[in-house]
Amino acid sequence: xxxxxxxxxxxxxxxxxxxxxxxxxxxxxxxxxxxxxxxxxxxxxxxxxxxxxxxxxxxxxxxxxxxxxxxxxxxxxxxxxxxxxx
Numbered sequence: 001x002x003x004x005x006x007x008x009x010x011x012x013x014x015x016x017x018x019x020x021x022x023x024x025x026x027x028x029x030x031x032x033x034x035x036x037x038x039x040x041x042x043x044x045x046x047x048x049x050x051x052x053x054x055x056x057x058x059x060x061x062x063x064x065x066x067x068x069x070x071x072x073x074x075x076x077x078x079x080x081x082x083x084x085x086x
Contacts, residue, residue, distance in 0.1 A: 012024070016028040016043075016047065023046070029043070030043075031046075
């Protein structure tokens with residue numbers, strides 16, 4: 001699996017319950033920008049209520065971080081900054 005694809009698939013699988021509807025991440029985040037305060041509050045609350053789903057995202061992120069650390073070590077980078085593009 002290419003780096004980042006686990007995170008992308010986890011993010012795309014997140015579902016947020018907003019006003020009795022189940023929404024993906026994009027429409028939920030769009031609610032946060034709504035001028036209607038009620039819609040923005042609903043979007044914010046939905047984002048706060050995905051606790052179990054966020055655990056998967058954290059696990060994916062930690063896996064990617066560890067993979068990067070191992071890759072940098074194999075390449076002989078002494079510091080994270082050494083692996084940054086110039």
